[in-house]
Amino acid sequence: MTILARLLSPDDPTPRYAQIGDGLRKQITEGLLPAGTRLPASRALAQDLGVARSTVVTAYDQLVAEGYLEAIQRAGMFVCDIAPISPLNAPPPARSTRAIPQAGLLAPGAPDPDIFPVQPWARCVARVARNTPSALVHQNDPFGDPELRREIAAYAGRWRGITATADQVMVTSGASAGLELVMELLVSDGHLALEAPGYVPTQRFAKSRNWQVNWMPVGSQGTALPLQPSKVTVLTPSHQFPLGGSLPVPVRQAFLQAAADCDGWIIEDDFDSEFRYAGQPVPAMAALDRDGRCIYVGTFSKTFSHALRLGYLILPAGLVSRFRTALTHPGSSAPVTAQRPLAEFMASGQYDRHIRRARRLYAQRYGTAADALQCWPAEMGYFQRHEAGMQIAFHLPPSQSDQALSAAARSAGFAIRPFSDNHPQGSTQGLLIGFCQSQPELISGQMEVLRNVLESCKDSDN
Amino acid sequence: MTILARLLSPDDPTPRYAQIGDGLRKQITEGLLPAGTRLPASRALAQDLGVARSTVVTAYDQLVAEGYLEAIQRAGMFVCDIAPISPLNAPPPARSTRAIPQAGLLAPGAPDPDIFPVQPWARCVARVARNTPSALVHQNDPFGDPELRREIAAYAGRWRGITATADQVMVTSGASAGLELVMELLVSDGHLALEAPGYVPTQRFAKSRNWQVNWMPVGSQGTALPLQPSKVTVLTPSHQFPLGGSLPVPVRQAFLQAAADCDGWIIEDDFDSEFRYAGQPVPAMAALDRDGRCIYVGTFSKTFSHALRLGYLILPAGLVSRFRTALTHPGSSAPVTAQRPLAEFMASGQYDRHIRRARRLYAQRYGTAADALQCWPAEMGYFQRHEAGMQIAFHLPPSQSDQALSAAARSAGFAIRPFSDNHPQGSTQGLLIGFCQSQPELISGQMEVLRNVLESCKDSDN
Numbered sequence: 001m002t003i004l005a006r007l008l009s010p011d012d013p014t015p016r017y018a019q020i021g022d023g024l025r026k027q028i029t030e031g032l033l034p035a036g037t038r039l040p041a042s043r044a045l046a047q048d049l050g051v052a053r054s055t056v057v058t059a060y061d062q063l064v065a066e067g068y069l070e071a072i073q074r075a076g077m078f079v080c081d082i083a084p085i086s087p088l089n090a091p092p093p094a095r096s097t098r099a100i101p102q103a104g105l106l107a108p109g110a111p112d113p114d115i116f117p118v119q120p121w122a123r124c125v126a127r128v129a130r131n132t133p134s135a136l137v138h139q140n141d142p143f144g145d146p147e148l149r150r151e152i153a154a155y156a157g158r159w160r161g162i163t164a165t166a167d168q169v170m171v172t173s174g175a176s177a178g179l180e181l182v183m184e185l186l187v188s189d190g191h192l193a194l195e196a197p198g199y200v201p202t203q204r205f206a207k208s209r210n211w212q213v214n215w216m217p218v219g220s221q222g223t224a225l226p227l228q229p230s231k232v233t234v235l236t237p238s239h240q241f242p243l244g245g246s247l248p249v250p251v252r253q254a255f256l257q258a259a260a261d262c263d264g265w266i267i268e269d270d271f272d273s274e275f276r277y278a279g280q281p282v283p284a285m286a287a288l289d290r291d292g293r294c295i296y297v298g299t300f301s302k303t304f305s306h307a308l309r310l311g312y313l314i315l316p317a318g319l320v321s322r323f324r325t326a327l328t329h330p331g332s333s334a335p336v337t338a339q340r341p342l343a344e345f346m347a348s349g350q351y352d353r354h355i356r357r358a359r360r361l362y363a364q365r366y367g368t369a370a371d372a373l374q375c376w377p378a379e380m381g382y383f384q385r386h387e388a389g390m391q392i393a394f395h396l397p398p399s400q401s402d403q404a405l406s407a408a409a410r411s412a413g414f415a416i417r418p419f420s421d422n423h424p425q426g427s428t429q430g431l432l433i434g435f436c437q438s439q440p441e442l443i444s445g446q447m448e449v450l451r452n453v454l455e456s457c458k459d460s461d462n
Numbered sequence: 463m464t465i466l467a468r469l470l471s472p473d474d475p476t477p478r479y480a481q482i483g484d485g486l487r488k489q490i491t492e493g494l495l496p497a498g499t500r501l502p503a504s505r506a507l508a509q510d511l512g513v514a515r516s517t518v519v520t521a522y523d524q525l526v527a528e529g530y531l532e533a534i535q536r537a538g539m540f541v542c543d544i545a546p547i548s549p550l551n552a553p554p555p556a557r558s559t560r561a562i563p564q565a566g567l568l569a570p571g572a573p574d575p576d577i578f579p580v581q582p583w584a585r586c587v588a589r590v591a592r593n594t595p596s597a598l599v600h601q602n603d604p605f606g607d608p609e610l611r612r613e614i615a616a617y618a619g620r621w622r623g624i625t626a627t628a629d630q631v632m633v634t635s636g637a638s639a640g641l642e643l644v645m646e647l648l649v650s651d652g653h654l655a656l657e658a659p660g661y662v663p664t665q666r667f668a669k670s671r672n673w674q675v676n677w678m679p680v681g682s683q684g685t686a687l688p689l690q691p692s693k694v695t696v697l698t699p700s701h702q703f704p705l706g707g708s709l710p711v712p713v714r715q716a717f718l719q720a721a722a723d724c725d726g727w728i729i730e731d732d733f734d735s736e737f738r739y740a741g742q743p744v745p746a747m748a749a750l751d752r753d754g755r756c757i758y759v760g761t762f763s764k765t766f767s768h769a770l771r772l773g774y775l776i777l778p779a780g781l782v783s784r785f786r787t788a789l790t791h792p793g794s795s796a797p798v799t800a801q802r803p804l805a806e807f808m809a810s811g812q813y814d815r816h817i818r819r820a821r822r823l824y825a826q827r828y829g830t831a832a833d834a835l836q837c838w839p840a841e842m843g844y845f846q847r848h849e850a851g852m853q854i855a856f857h858l859p860p861s862q863s864d865q866a867l868s869a870a871a872r873s874a875g876f877a878i879r880p881f882s883d884n885h886p887q888g889s890t891q892g893l894l895i896g897f898c899q900s901q902p903e904l905i906s907g908q909m910e911v912l913r914n915v916l917e918s919c920k921d922s923d924n
């Protein structure tokens with residue numbers, strides 16, 4: 001078959017199972033290997049290519065896991081019916097021919113776009129277009145649409161135990177814009193306490209402002225309260241990013257007390273708290289806050305869509321006028337078009353319904369991924385079953401380089417990331433493994449391929 | 463009348479005409495002075511308050527200009543019918559009772575929200591919600607919606623003479639995000655050439671990155687080409703911000719040649735070029751660019767709405783893959799909801815129609831404002847009739863402080879700004895005066911009040 005000529009290149013440093021997999025994938029997506037084509041048996045192809053049979057098996061397994069090939073018992077390996085992947089003219093993929101996630105497989109923190117309730121959302125948009133079209137265009141309040149702020153306040157009460165009014169809510173252009181605004185306004189002495197490991201954009205922002213960072217190590221008990229607290233502290237208490245634990249309530253209270261004692265502030269970055277799969281949700285720090293020291297940062301990127309570019313702040317009442325004064329632009333800084341439709345979507349109960357559905361689906365996928373990880377050999381590493389969030393933090397033994405392992409995984413089509421990136425000194429080695437975008441029946445297969453890739457990486461190319 | 467008791471406070475440093483005006487305005491908007499109430503004659507009120515009659519006249523004139531009061535000949539001064547200004551429940555104001563612009567009167571660069579074609583826009587949104595609802599939600603291309611990019615490329619061809627394909631267009635989260643991305647990617651040697659005076663957010667961005675800025679003075683011939691060109695140069699050639707001139711074509715070509723000679727880049731920030739009221743539009747530098755050195759930065763904030771948070775880049779073909787590689791997030795970084803509706807709006811011809819209509823209206827308002835300014839005494843300052851843009855740059859004599867004058871104007875309810883703010887050394891003193899949001903029949907009156915306020919500022923309080 002002419003396909004063979006293009007599958008391997010001796011000068012290419014990419015592992016051969018990856019070259020073969022890439023080459024076949026390309027030919028399938030370009031239509032050179034149409035649906036229903038029967039591929040050579042692994043032994044035959046291996047012989048033709050001059051490689052070990054296991055190399056071809058790994059490549060074939062990868063493409064089965066991705067949905068390009070299917071093995072039909074006693075008949076052979078066949079090319080699946082795949083929709084062409086072309087952003088310009090692709091209809092939304094049917095469930096059986098899911099387009100491969102653009103970011104790669106097992107992408108940490110990536111929500112499943114296919115479960116987004118497109119029709120109910122479109123109906124909310126159409127309703128606003130029909131009844132209050134000016135709400136699609138004008139938003140004179142710098143804090144954003146009042147209806148949306150009312151819904152967010154109600155939502156925060158229902159889901160996070162926070163008591164707040166619409167006046168305390170500010171809609172922002174994604175959560176990061178909100179987080180940056182808060183840090184900008186509150187850091188007055190050039191000092192800031194951040195988690196290590198933590199969230200890279202926050203670390204970069206502090207660095208770009210030349211602030212002195214008080215690094216708080218994250219251990220098995222969560223983030224450590226510093227002996228000398230800073231006036232401004234950023235935490236991810238619900239589901240520490242990236243290591244995943246929930247900050248125990250006594251520690252939350254200790255942080256809040258320390259802030260009250262020094263007239264300081266806690267910035268609570270609560271980005272995927274809805275996705276807890278077992279146990280009771282712990283109330284947000286903003287719900288425990290008696291002294292008005294806690295600023296809550298929320299986002300719609302994980303529960304709804306990153307593409308919406310909407311997040312929000314819930315400010316203690318004492319900070320509201322200070323933030324209003326600081327906003328120089330007369331209108332909302334957050335994009336206006338989706339605000340009122342989102343308010344309607346939330347008011348109708350659709351948003352809560354969607355979150356509960358997503359939580360069920362993600363719980364199932366989390367369970368499958370965690371079960372698979374528990375079968376990995378102990379020498380590969382370990383993880384804790386936090387039963388929450390949109391990624392699993394898999395810790396590696398000190399002898400392993402998470403950078404090398406994740407690079408190998410990326411060339412095999414995985415989007416997993418090393419979490420030494422999240423630590424200022426690069427300590428805490430491990431891999432962030434997602435699962436939300438994968439069909440549950442494919443997760444075990446994908447985890448198997450990942451495991452093989454990681455184990456192969458430790459040895460030389462086969 | 464009980465209103466008198468609250469109009470003046472001896473401890474308040476605000477000029478008395480402003481205290482009286484503020485106090486009356488507040489009572490009117492709070493309903494304490496209902497529509498149709500006849501106010502005291504200026505002589506009588508002045509006597510009661512213990513101030514000069516001209517002080518009361520100035521206050522009354524201000525409120526007439528703002529539409530709160532009307533002087534009925536031989537009958538007196540009456541309170542107008544004003545819609546309550548409450549963002550939570552205000553219906554869109556009818557033309558005769560326009561809400562006062564939140565930013566203040568004569569705000570430079572502020573488009574008129576009332577001329578926005580709300581219904582046609584809402585129809586485009588509803589159409590997308592009906593026919594291609596997933597386009598409201600998903601956008602996997604980091605460069606943004608392909609249909610919108612096609613429309614932008616066509617638009618740039620029609621309006622700016624630029625030849626580009628959809629592939630060269632990137633939709634950004636407002637123009638500033640695009641501008642910052644370009645600077646971030648292209649400034650490799652820590653040097654950048656910027657106009658002085660120029661656009662403050664760009665100057666701040668360069669400062670925050672600790673870049674060495676090569677300041678290009680802007681004179682009567684526009685921006686001066688530096689003897690030692692920097693590798694990256696940011697220009698506003700269409701309508702220099704803030705001084706307003708159009709960069710002559712030979713100078714544009716000289717800048718482009720200098721960039722070609724040093725493998726450098728020109729970043730063309732073309733923010734309100736559609737609003738040219740006389741003469742032929744000069745093609746964009748990106749249209750004159752033969753060597754692929756020019757990156758065009760466009761925005762929808764002035765022609766459409768700042769609240770949309772959409773702008774775009776038109777990249778030379780040679781930079782496309784570099785930018786694609788640099789974008790780490792798999793989907794569009796610009797808010798998705800409005801992208802496809804905007805593409806439809808542009809494809810239907812509505813967008814061009816709206817721009818031409820806005821241009822006609824703004825031309826009329828520009829003319830009235832410029833005519834009024836030409837009647838100001840020569841010793842107050844001067845300006846050039848550029849017949850373009852959304853603000854007029856009024857230069858002050860060296861003895862005047864534009865900071866003091868604009869502060870006085872702001873306490874009288876004007877949103878004009880000093881352009882010494884736009885210069886790194888604060889040289890080039892003057893005021894940026896807008897006009898787009900004002901009804902043409904009110905402009906002369908507003909300009910008269912402004913003139914009085916500025917002339918009064920030079921003397922002590924009366």
